[in-house]
Amino acid sequence: MKVLVLGGGGREHAIIKSLKKNNKIKDIYAAPGNGGINRDAQCIPIKAIDITGVIKFTEENKIDYVVVAPDDPLAIGMVDALEERGIRCFGPKKAAARIESSKIFSKNLMKKYNIPTACYETFSDYEKAKSYLESDSVKFPIVIKADGLALGKGVIIAENFEQAKEAIGSMMKEKKFGDSGANIVIEEFLTGPEVTVLSFTDGNVIVPMISSMDHKRIFDGNKGLNTGGMGVIAPNPYYNEEIADVCQKTIFQPTIAAMREEGCPFKGCLYFGLILTENGPKVIEYNSRFGDPETQAVLPLLETDLLTIMESVTDEKLENIDIQWKKSFSACIVMASGGYPESYKTGLQLTGLNDQGNCTNKDVTIYHAGTEYKNEMFYTSGGRVLGITAIAENKEKTLEIAYKTAKTIDFEGVHYRKDIGKY
Numbered sequence: 567m568k569v570l571v572l573g574g575g576g577r578e579h580a581i582i583k584s585l586k587k588n589n590k591i592k593d594i595y596a597a598p599g600n601g602g603i604n605r606d607a608q609c610i611p612i613k614a615i616d617i618t619g620v621i622k623f624t625e626e627n628k629i630d631y632v633v634v635a636p637d638d639p640l641a642i643g644m645v646d647a648l649e650e651r652g653i654r655c656f657g658p659k660k661a662a663a664r665i666e667s668s669k670i671f672s673k674n675l676m677k678k679y680n681i682p683t684a685c686y687e688t689f690s691d692y693e694k695a696k697s698y699l700e701s702d703s704v705k706f707p708i709v710i711k712a713d714g715l716a717l718g719k720g721v722i723i724a725e726n727f728e729q730a731k732e733a734i735g736s737m738m739k740e741k742k743f744g745d746s747g748a749n750i751v752i753e754e755f756l757t758g759p760e761v762t763v764l765s766f767t768d769g770n771v772i773v774p775m776i777s778s779m780d781h782k783r784i785f786d787g788n789k790g791l792n793t794g795g796m797g798v799i800a801p802n803p804y805y806n807e808e809i810a811d812v813c814q815k816t817i818f819q820p821t822i823a824a825m826r827e828e829g830c831p832f833k834g835c836l837y838f839g840l841i842l843t844e845n846g847p848k849v850i851e852y853n854s855r856f857g858d859p860e861t862q863a864v865l866p867l868l869e870t871d872l873l874t875i876m877e878s879v880t881d882e883k884l885e886n887i888d889i890q891w892k893k894s895f896s897a898c899i900v901m902a903s904g905g906y907p908e909s910y911k912t913g914l915q916l917t918g919l920n921d922q923g924n925c926t927n928k929d930v931t932i933y934h935a936g937t938e939y940k941n942e943m944f945y946t947s948g949g950r951v952l953g954i955t956a957i958a959e960n961k962e963k964t965l966e967i968a969y970k971t972a973k974t975i976d977f978e979g980v981h982y983r984k985d986i987g988k989y
């Protein structure tokens with residue numbers, strides 16, 4: 567079997583390593599992949615959003631199955647285009663991917679189907695948004711979100727009116743996020759531990775994966791700017807069976823039922839970003855795909871074959887699969903380039919990796935997020951560079967192994983958080 571994975575970050579590396587455990591797969595390709603993925607798959611220089619290029623490659627090379635991992639190809643209808651050509655794939659169609667690509671769509675869905683989330687208002691007019699912020703009904707801090715995709719930067723927590731006004735001005739007037747910020751959501755600020763739950767769903771059945779905890783801020787102590795994610799532990803220590811039951815009944819099942827009802831059943835990996843508030847779990851975001859870096863901590867705990875699960879999602883037969891997880895603990899430390907998530911250097915040489923881009927400790931896997939391989943050396947090519955994932959029997963041991971490995975890897979200006987999992 568020939569499989570193509572679209573994307574080129576740590577998430578895609580984790581998906582590829584997991585898929586490769588199935589020996590039905592004879593050839594695995596990544597578009598565009600990266601320097602480390604190149605060790606596990608054949609990387610082809612086609613962008614993940616290049617629908618024409620992807621279809622051409624898929625047909626010419628007789629690819630049997632395509633995994634569409636990132637949000638942007640999903641949002642522009644990559645799955646629809648592939649399916650129209652009879653190519654089997656994993657991921658939601660464009661209409662279902664709106665659950666991530668439009669925050670207004672997802673907020674309205676939750677309101678209509680009584681799925682617990684933060685109270686909110688939506689705006690397409692700057693003056694109306696400003697008047698709302700001046701009204702007595704608004705309490706600070708308040709959360710301002712661009713409607714569309716904004717590389718994880720479209721959420722601003724404003725402490726006071728001035729900050730909120732600046733946020734809506736940058737989104738709606740200065741067009742900081744282009745069309746993504748033309749419409750906005752202003753919502754209530756929720757407090758409580760954050761949990762990520764990735765799930766497999768074929769549109770009818772939904773099976774949550776092991777829970778996880780991302781660390782979104784760049785610096786220790788949850789300080790500094792929001793990033794794509796600086797580290798993960800799994801399972802999430804705050805997410806117990808009782809909460810999982812509540813989420814299944816009030817959030818997970820109702821969400822896939824709502825998507826069916828709206829005529830856009832969701833098939834693929836549905837990501838639930840939750841806050842466990844005093845009044846129960848609430849959704850702060852949906853993503854239409856595997857999370858990154860969460861996938862780098864969650865998939866290594868999967869016992870059941872990933873390809874079998876993905877194909878059962880495509881064939882709408884997920885109910886036939888019994889998904890099993892290792893009873894271990896996993897942690898992923900993201901090594902980033904100095905300056906990220908703002909400007910950073912690239913082309914910096916990495917030391918401490920073997921020729922395969924890995925290390926020798928069998929309890930550790932190094933996922934490449936932003937590297938390039940040339941002249942038999944690895945160089946940085948992105949803001950998030952590596953994800954160091956360790957697995958062990960408990961949290962302390964896992965973190966100890968992951969941090970010990972991180973210390974052996976270096977590049978100029980490397981930055982990683984030293985407090986992952988220290989909640």
Ligand code: AMP
Nearest residue numbers: 684709721753754755756782839850851
């Ligand atoms: P998002 O891109 O929607 O995941 O938001 C980024 C981060 O902003 C989340 O991980 C939360 O830490 C925070 N956030 C988003 N919405 C809210 C909210 N309503 N209340 C509190 N924090 C929020």
Ligand code: GLY
Nearest residue numbers: 794795857858859
């Ligand atoms: N780690 C957050 C995300 O994948 O959106």
